[in-house]
Each structure stands twice: as structure tokens, then as C-alpha cells.
Amino acid sequence: MKYTTEFRNSEMAQALLNRIRERSRKKVRLMEFCGGHTVAIFRYGIRQLLPRNIEMISGPGCPVCVTATADIDKAIALAQIKGVIITTFGDMLKVPGSRSTLQKARAAGADVRMVYSTLDALQIARENPAKSVVFLGIGFETTAPTVAASILEAREQGIKNYFVLSQNKLSPPAIQALLLSGAVKLDGLICPGHVSAITGSRAWDFIARDYKIPCVVAGFEPLDILQCVAMLVEQVESGQSQTEIAYRRGVSIDGNRNALDLMAQVYEPAPAKWRGFGEITGSGLKIRKKYSDFDAEMKFEIKTVPAAEPKGCLCGEVLRGVKTPRDCRLFGKVCNPESPVGPCMVSSEGTCSAYFLYGDESGR
Amino acid sequence: MEDKILLAHGSGGKLAHDLIASHFVSALDNEILTRLDDAAVFSASGRLAFTTDSYVVNPIFFPGGNIGRLAVCGTVNDLATSGAKPLYLSLALIIEEGFALKDLRKIIEAIKATADEAGVKIITGDTKVVNRGGADKIFINTAGIGVIPAGVNISGSNAQPGDKIIVTGTIGDHGIAVLSRREGLGFETKLESDVAPLGKMVAAMLKVSRNIHVLRDPTRGGLASTLNEIAGQSKVGIKIEETKIPLKAEVSGACEMLGLDPLYVANEGKMIVIVAPPDAENVLNAIRQNVYGKNAAVIGEVVSVNPGRVIMKTALGSSRIVDMLVGEPLPRIC
Secondary structure, X not given: OOOOHHHOOHHHHHHHHHHXXXXXXXXXXXXXXXXXXXXXXXXXXXXXXOOOOEEEEEEEEOHHHHEOHHHHHHHXXXXXXXXXXXXXXXXXXXXXXXXXXXXXXXXXXXXEEEOOOHHHHHHHHHHOOOOEEEEEEOOOOOOHHHHHHHHHHHHHOOOOOEEEEEOOEOHHHHHHHHHHHOOOOOOEEEEOHHXXXXXXXXXXXXXXXXXXXXEEEOOOOHHHHHHHHHHHHHHHXXXXXOEEEOOOOOOOOOOOHHHHHHHHHHEEEEEEEEOOOEXXXXXXXXXXXXXXXXXXXXXXXXXXXXXXOOOOOOHHHHHHOOOOHHHOOOEOOOEEOOEOOXXXXXXXXXXXXXXXXXXXXXXX | OOOEOOHHHHOOXXXXXXXXXXXXXXXXXXXXXXXXXXXXXXXXXXXXXXEEEEEOOOOOEEOOEEHHHHHHXXXXXXXXXXXXXXXEEEEEEEEEOXXXXXXXXXXXXXXXXXXXXXXXXXXXXXXXEEOOOXXXXXXXXXXXXXXXXXXXXXXXXXXXXXXXXXXXXXXXHHHHHHHOOOOOOOOOOOOOOOOOOOHHHHHHHHHHOOOEEEEEOOOOXXXXXXXXXXXXXXOOXXXXXXXXXXOOXXXXXXXXXXOOOHHHOOOOOOOEEEEOHHHHHHHHHHHHOOOOOOOOEEEEEEEOOOOXXXXXXXXXXXXXXXXXXXXXXXXXXX
């Protein structure tokens, strides 16, 4: 298939690995921000192919995982309001809130529907004029523009029963929070590919500049990731720190102007709660007053009780990269994809799920 | 007004009788069924295989097939996994009140055509109609009986180290074709389900080899889950190579988009064949001569290390564990 098979070529992978082995001397710790990268790294066994002096750790880039328990509770509470249809991406269904999940709410009679895009949610709103259709806005810069576009379309078409619970988040502030906390020391950052397609690689410049950490944007195929690691190693070994792109077919320096404009039109930056991090300034996207007719927080009175975090779950630490799933006592025992305790085991992009599903032969 | 199924169609009264006579018996005509006794009577000798399965697919019409074709193929293929020649099927339908009669006709036509193709007869059946909301459109159950040829001994616990593992064609076609028509998930694809009866393919394999140890149809849970079941039952390790697994570009593309792994996507017209090494080539050739086996390939082998585990050599040359499917695979969000 075009743009996938050619990026899984074994000979080219070997060539890149040789380049990494020859150049890499220092002990380095690289973090992949994005859950999509985590899955690809595990699925292709990339950790076991890299020399031992390169340590890879997974970051907070799984949108479902970083959604705070209180926000999940909010979605579940919304689902229980009469006349509300919740539309959501599939990953959210099983994420445990304090007491329940959307899936359980659905089993108990709530109308919760899985959609693949906001366009489908809008369609459901058109087909159910007597109901209120709420879309759960989850995700980073990759999904935020499409949610913004759906609000603009709803306004243009006069759809008055469509609402968004905005829980979309911005990625760079999370990395900054992580670095400021000092909890984990990084020698290089594998920057998210899809997010950067929107933001441009420019979004990471401040990390290379202010924190002296090499940043390379990567795609999601194995060769993309190996290419990225090779470029990071090169920067580390030559004592540089700059932003580079190892995913030129998808990402530019400036990003997608249209998408960025859409976001700026509909949203304003706001503080947001992240699982494992607490509140991060300027990391959330609040719907602007001009579009408050479509803001579920404004439309509904959502009643929740204080959130309760699952006992013993290390998702927060795993998301910050300070612990790995194998450090967690629940991992693989009480917590597995069948009955997940924390969100990192639920999402297909969660670190715990990747460890569980794709653990390698040697258990490394 | 369009003709619909009414509660009375399942009542046992005149309407029910007419429905059965006009829609089932005439379409599925054979000498055992037309006697219309409460029990079908037939003779068979030798070792028999017996299986049952219920079909609740959503949507009921999908690219490449419908619930009727699926209900015949699923049971025929389950029989075939024992090496049996499938002979007779029962057919039970649970229909939701208000179901369109023309859809029922289409489903029965598919059942008839597929049964003919597979060389099986529907010899007994039942129809129930439930209140609107009591079932989702139509559910079908079929049970099947087949005869196992002498000297054939096939079981999920018979895999032996050294055996070759063959898959009879591209994986994931059915799951992706069905998913492409789900509400809220619809996407454009020309892909069709692989739903097909494989009894004749299995008979052709058995003609060239009596050293087939395991046959399994990797339906729900996909190739990965089925191989794990075999590894567990036979207490052996299984090694497969990613690059050897037949996969359509459309399936691979849709999986990339939806965040699914094709190894876990359902098939309805594929077999996993585990065979002693000397016979592997002959069996592979026999499969490839069948209309549903053109893309068959050897994808790996049975090993003695890591019993109960399935290990895959990735396209990059690393290896990783391939586990059972856990939970329902959900599309990812970014």
C-alpha cells in the first residue's frame, strides 16, 4: 500500500539501525510524546532493535488517557440527562470514571453512540431534532480543528440541537509542564506527527531552544521512527538542540494555517486538568463566547460529585514517564484490557495497553 | 404498502403456514424438508460431526454477502474444520415484527444459493416472530451435521513442532467490509466480505494429504486469537512471519485509519491449516486450485519453544508476542 509498505522495508531499517549503532555513544533517554508512536514502537519491536544505551520512554500523548477522571464523570453525567444523545470516539466508551463508564451508562439505558467523525455526530443531530446531541471533544490539535469546524457548520446550517463538551487539549504545554516538573530527564523528544501536521514543527522550537532538548517530528511507520531516532542521536552526539522534521511528507514548519485559524476562531486557550499532571495553564481549549450556544457546559447543568481516582493505578506516573507499566502492581493482573482499571489500559494508544498486547519475547 | 412480517407470521396459524410454504419450502426444496414432519429423518453412517452457531451480524446486508449466506457458511465451515463433509443443516429464524418481506426473500435466496454451492441441504427449520424491539431485525441459528471420512483425525490439539501453518487467503476482509457499513463508521471501500463455504476446499486438501493436523476458521478474534487457541490446546509454540501473511491493501489501509490490527479482524471464508511438513506443498497447491484459496500462503510453523505463545517476526526483523484478542477492538481517535 502506498505510504505504508515502503516505510516498513526491512533493508532500509537495517541501514538506519547501522547508522544509529555507529553514531550512538552516549547513554540517552528519548521520549515519544504520542501514543500512536508508542504503539508503533511496540508493534514493530523497535526497542529491542536499538542499542542498549538508548532508552525509550513513553509520554502523555494519549488523549483518552490524559482526560481527567472528573471530565469523564462529567460526560457520564451528561449521558444521564433525559433527551441527550452522547456521540463519542470509540476509545472513550470504556474509560473508567469515578464510578462508571459510558459503556455501563449505555447498558443502563443512556443513548451513547460511537462515531468516527464530527460529521457523523452532526448527522445524528439532524436526524434527531427533538434530542440534544452532545459530541465529546477529546483529543489534541489533530481533532480540535474538526470539532471547531463542526460548530461552524452547525451554526451555518441552523442546527440548534448540537453541542460540544470541549475537553480538547494542546500538546506543547504538557511537554513544558513535564520538563518544568523536573521529574524526568530527557535527552531528546520524538515529536508527534499528526499534531505537528496541524501546528507545524515550529510548535516545538521553544523546547529545543529553552530546554536544550533535541526535537524531531516523526511519522508513524517504523522507518519514520528509526529515521527520527537517528536524527536525535546525531544531535545528541554533536551537542546540538534544534527542531527537525523526519516526516516531511506530512509536516511542514508552519503547519496547517486553515486548521489553526479554525481553532483560533472557535476556541480560546484555557487552563485544563490532565490526568497525572493536574491543571496546566493554557493547555485547554474553551469554546469562545460567540459560540456558547454550542457549548454543552453552558447549555446543561452538569452535576458531578468530587472525582475518585482508582486505587493503586499508576496511569498518572506512566503518563509523566516516571514509571513504566511493569512498575505497577495492578498491571496484567487486576488491570488488563478486558477489565481496565486506568485509561492507559483502555485506549488502543495507551502505554499500558501497548505493553500488555505487544510485549516482546524477552520481556524487555 | 410494503409487505412486512407480522407477529401472526410466527403464531403457528395460517399466516405462519403460508409463510413457511411460500418462502421456505418452495425455495429450499428437498425431499427431506418437503415432508414437513416435526423432525427430519435421514440416514448417515461413520463418524459424524455436529455443530451449531447463531448469527446476529449488523448490518444484515453487507458488501459481499448477507446474514443468510453467513449463516450457511459459518456452520458449513465449522463442520469442515473437523474434516467432515457437510451434509445437512437446520435453519431457525427469529424475526422482529415489521421486518420487510422482500428482505426476508433476499436472505432466503442467499441461503438457498449458498447451500447449493456448499452441497448441503436444509432439512428442518423454525420461524419465530418477536415484538418490535424484541430482536434487532433478524437473528438466524443454523446447526449442521457432516460425515468425517475414515482415517481423518483433525483437532485443535494435534499441532506438532515442525508442522507448517497455512492461511488460505487474505485476512480481515469480512470484518472491515462489515465495519464499513456500520452507523457512524461508514467509509467508502470496494472491499467485499470473504464469506464463503469451504467444505469443498477442505475435501480437496484431504484428497492430497492425511497428515493435516489442525483446521480452524479464524472468525471473531481473527488470525491472532485462533492461533493462540491452537497454541494453547496443542501446548506448542507458534512462529509466524508478518511479511508472509496475505493482506489486501484495502484492509491494511482501513486498519491504519481505524487503528485496528488486521490480525484481530474477523474472517468468514478462510481456514488456518496446520500440516506435517512433507505434505505442506501439496496441500498448498490443492488450496490454491480452489476458487477461495488463490492467495493461500505458508505463514509460519509450529515450534516446541514458548508453548502456548504465538510469536511474530515483524517486517523489521524484530519479534513480538501476538496475544489473544481482549475485549472489542475499538477504533482509535487520532
